[in-house]
Amino acid sequence: MSPPPAWEKWNKLEPHRLARYINPRAIAAWFAEAPAAPDRLSHVGGADRFELVAGLYRYMLAFDLRYDRTAIDFGDHRPGTQTVRTAEEVRADGGSCLDLSLVFAGICQHAGLRPIIVVLRDHMLVAVALATGVDDAAPRNGIVPGEEELLREGLQADRLKGKPVLLDRAIRETGQDGRYVLVECTGLSRTDRAQGPPGPLDFPDAVRLGYDQLVRGQLHHLVDPVYFHLRPDKAMHPYPIGLPGERAADAARAAEAVLGVHGTGRLTEMLKTLGLARPGRFTAAKLQRLQGIVAASGHEMAPRVADALADLLDTLRTTEFLTGSMASALHSDALRRAWREPGQPPAARPADLHTLTEYLEHIALHHHGERLGMHRWLASFVVRLATESEVSLDTAAARRWARDTGLVVDLNDMIRTVGEERRNARARLLISLHGAVADDWPPQVVGWWLLDGQPSDPRYEPNPSNDRAGLEHAIGRLVEWADELAGDEGIDLKRVDIAVPTGLLMLWRPEESDATGRLIRLYDVTTRWSGRLSRNSTRLARKRWRTIRAGTFDKSVAWLEKRSTTNLGKLTGELRDGPQYQGGVGLAFHPRRQEPLLGTVLDHAPVLLWPDRGAVVDTIKAELHECWPDVPGALVEAYRDRIPGPARPLAGLRAVWDDEEWLRFCRRYAGE
Structure with missing residues (x-):
C-alpha cells in the first residue's frame, strides 16, 4: 500500500499545507461503511452541529482503529518533515494523533462541519465550529465574520491570543454552550495514553480531554482547511487520494491540470x-x-x-x-x-x-x-x-x-x-574611494572582503602617483587579494562593489578600471556612493529603498528635467517632502560639472540614474522599463556587451545603486 504520487511528507514549517491532506470525499469513501450500527456514514445525523459531531465520533469508534504512539514534535522550528498516512492506511493500520485528527477533520468537513486543526507542540487535535458550517464559509471564499480574533487567512490570527480566545469559546463539558468543541481524536483508537483512561474514549471524555490538552499544551498553529479548500487559486486544494476499488490515477484525474x-x-x-x-x-x-x-x-x-x-x-x-x-x-x-x-x-x-x-x-x-x-x-x-x-x-x-x-x-x-x-554570491569585494578630496584621485583606497555578509578588517592599498592609473593599480591589487580569499573558500569572486565620491562620478567609470584588463569583463561591478559612509543616518535611504523594491519602474524612479534643478535649495525641499520623490531619482540630462546637484540628490535618494552625453534618454527609459526587475544586473550585462559592441541603449545609462546590502554596511561602518 502506498500513497498517491502527489502525496508528500508534511513540512512542519508549513502549517497551511495540512489542509492538503484532508480530502473529505476520499476520507468519507474509505469510512463509508462501519462494522457496527450505524453501519453507514450517510446514516449519521444530529439535531444540531454538536449532536452531529457526537454522532460522527461514535460512528468512527466502530472501526476499532489502532494508535501509533511515535513521538512527534510539531513545535521544533528546525527544518523537518512528518509522514502523513492516507485514509486507506489509517483504516488498515491506524495512525498517530496527526493522522487521526486529519481523518476526523475530513469526516466532519464531508458532513458540512468546519473543523479547525489545533497544532500543539507535541500533539494535535480538532476543534469543530458549532456556530458556522461549510455553507457559511463558501460565499466568502472561506472567510467567516466574527472569527477575526482567532483566524486570519486560514491560520491563527495572533499567537499570543489564540489559545485564550479558543478556550473561552470552547465547551469543556457536554451540555454546555459554546462556539467550538475540542475533540481528542486519539480517543477513537485503542491505546494506553499518558492522560485519561486506556482504550477508546466515549465522546464526553474525548471532549473533556481535548479541552484539557489545550489548557496544558503550547499552542503553535490553528489551521482552517475549509478556508484553504475554498481559495480560488486551488494551491491548497486536497491531494488526490485513491478511492476504494479505484486506482489512484483515476482519483487524480478530477484534479489534473488543464490548459489556461x-x-x-x-x-x-x-x-x-x-x-x-x-x-x-x-x-x-x-x-x-x-x-x-x-x-x-x-x-x-x-x-x-x-x-x-x-x-x-x-x-x-x-x-x-x-x-x-x-x-x-x-x-x-x-x-x-x-x-x-x-x-x-x-x-x-x-x-x-x-x-x-x-x-x-x-x-x-x-x-x-x-x-x-x-x-x-x-x-x-x-x-x-x-x-x-x-x-x-x-x-x-x-x-x-x-x-x-x-x-x-x-x-x-x-x-x-x-x-x-x-x-x-556568498562573497563580495567592497572597495571605497571615500578618502578623495573634491575631484582629486584618492591617495589610497580601502577594501573589505565580505563572506556571508560579514566584512573582514579593512585592507588599504596606496595610490602613490595620485592619478587614475595609480588608483586602478591599487584596485587591481585588492581584486587579486579577494580572488585568493575566494579561492580558499572554494568559490569564484564575481561581485565587486566600488563606492565613488561625488566628485569622481562624472570623471570615471569604475567598471572600466583597467589595471589588468577591464574589470567588467570578469566581475559584476556595481557603483555605490561613498558619501553614504560619512552620513549619521541611513534611515531615509533605507525607507526609500523599500519603495523602490516594492514598486514598478514608473513608481520607483522620478525623473528630473534640467529646468527643475537650477535652484538647489528649492529642489532639496522637494526631494525631502515631495510625494513624487519617495524612491529613486533619474536625471533626464547629462549633469556635466554639476557635482553639487548629484550630492543633493544622493543625500535623499538611494538610487540615482543619469545618461551619458549624447545618449537618447527616451530610448534608455524604454529599455530600462523592460528590464527594471533585473537592475542592476541588467546594467552590468549592458556594460559588458558594450566592449565587443555594438552598445545597447542601456549601456549609456550611469547609475549609483545603494541597495540594502550597501546601506547595511554603511550603518555598520558608522556604528548606527
Whole structure:
C-alpha cells in the first residue's frame, strides 16, 4: 500500500499545507461503511452541529482503529518533515494523533462541519465550529465574520491570543454552550495514553480531554482547511487520494491540470489549420491523444503543432508537480524572479502573467531554441522556485516529473548552475574611494572582503602617483587579494562593489578600471556612493529603498528635467517632502560639472540614474522599463556587451545603486 504520487511528507514549517491532506470525499469513501450500527456514514445525523459531531465520533469508534504512539514534535522550528498516512492506511493500520485528527477533520468537513486543526507542540487535535458550517464559509471564499480574533487567512490570527480566545469559546463539558468543541481524536483508537483512561474514549471524555490538552499544551498553529479548500487559486486544494476499488490515477484525474486561456487559444488556432476541432478542455490525456492524431495527419504544419503539443504537455505535468509538491513556493514575487529565460538578455515581463499556469504557458509559447530552449527555461524556472523557497528537489515526485518531461539532464545541469551562483554570491569585494578630496584621485583606497555578509578588517592599498592609473593599480591589487580569499573558500569572486565620491562620478567609470584588463569583463561591478559612509543616518535611504523594491519602474524612479534643478535649495525641499520623490531619482540630462546637484540628490535618494552625453534618454527609459526587475544586473550585462559592441541603449545609462546590502554596511561602518 502506498500513497498517491502527489502525496508528500508534511513540512512542519508549513502549517497551511495540512489542509492538503484532508480530502473529505476520499476520507468519507474509505469510512463509508462501519462494522457496527450505524453501519453507514450517510446514516449519521444530529439535531444540531454538536449532536452531529457526537454522532460522527461514535460512528468512527466502530472501526476499532489502532494508535501509533511515535513521538512527534510539531513545535521544533528546525527544518523537518512528518509522514502523513492516507485514509486507506489509517483504516488498515491506524495512525498517530496527526493522522487521526486529519481523518476526523475530513469526516466532519464531508458532513458540512468546519473543523479547525489545533497544532500543539507535541500533539494535535480538532476543534469543530458549532456556530458556522461549510455553507457559511463558501460565499466568502472561506472567510467567516466574527472569527477575526482567532483566524486570519486560514491560520491563527495572533499567537499570543489564540489559545485564550479558543478556550473561552470552547465547551469543556457536554451540555454546555459554546462556539467550538475540542475533540481528542486519539480517543477513537485503542491505546494506553499518558492522560485519561486506556482504550477508546466515549465522546464526553474525548471532549473533556481535548479541552484539557489545550489548557496544558503550547499552542503553535490553528489551521482552517475549509478556508484553504475554498481559495480560488486551488494551491491548497486536497491531494488526490485513491478511492476504494479505484486506482489512484483515476482519483487524480478530477484534479489534473488543464490548459489556461493562452495555451488553449494558441493550440485551438493551430488545430484549425489541420482541420481539427477543439476537444473540450485540454488535459494531459487529451494532449497525448492529439499527438497521435497530429502525427498521422501528414499536414505540412504537423511538425510545428506537434512541438507545441509537446511543450504544452510539459507545462501541464509541471503544473501538477509544482502544485502538488511545491505549493509553498508559489507566490507572486517568487514566480517573477524565477521567470527570466536563461541565456537571453533581460526582457520585460508581460503584464498579463499572474498565475502559475500563465507563467508556464508563456514559457511554452515564447521560448527560444525549439525544444532544447523550452527544456532549459522550464528547468531554470523550477530550480529557481525551489532554491528561493529552500524546497528540496531530491524527491521521488521531482525525479518522476523530470523523467516524464525528459528534463533529467536539464534539471541536473540547472541545479548545478544555480548552486554555483548561490555559492559565489556568498562573497563580495567592497572597495571605497571615500578618502578623495573634491575631484582629486584618492591617495589610497580601502577594501573589505565580505563572506556571508560579514566584512573582514579593512585592507588599504596606496595610490602613490595620485592619478587614475595609480588608483586602478591599487584596485587591481585588492581584486587579486579577494580572488585568493575566494579561492580558499572554494568559490569564484564575481561581485565587486566600488563606492565613488561625488566628485569622481562624472570623471570615471569604475567598471572600466583597467589595471589588468577591464574589470567588467570578469566581475559584476556595481557603483555605490561613498558619501553614504560619512552620513549619521541611513534611515531615509533605507525607507526609500523599500519603495523602490516594492514598486514598478514608473513608481520607483522620478525623473528630473534640467529646468527643475537650477535652484538647489528649492529642489532639496522637494526631494525631502515631495510625494513624487519617495524612491529613486533619474536625471533626464547629462549633469556635466554639476557635482553639487548629484550630492543633493544622493543625500535623499538611494538610487540615482543619469545618461551619458549624447545618449537618447527616451530610448534608455524604454529599455530600462523592460528590464527594471533585473537592475542592476541588467546594467552590468549592458556594460559588458558594450566592449565587443555594438552598445545597447542601456549601456549609456550611469547609475549609483545603494541597495540594502550597501546601506547595511554603511550603518555598520558608522556604528548606527
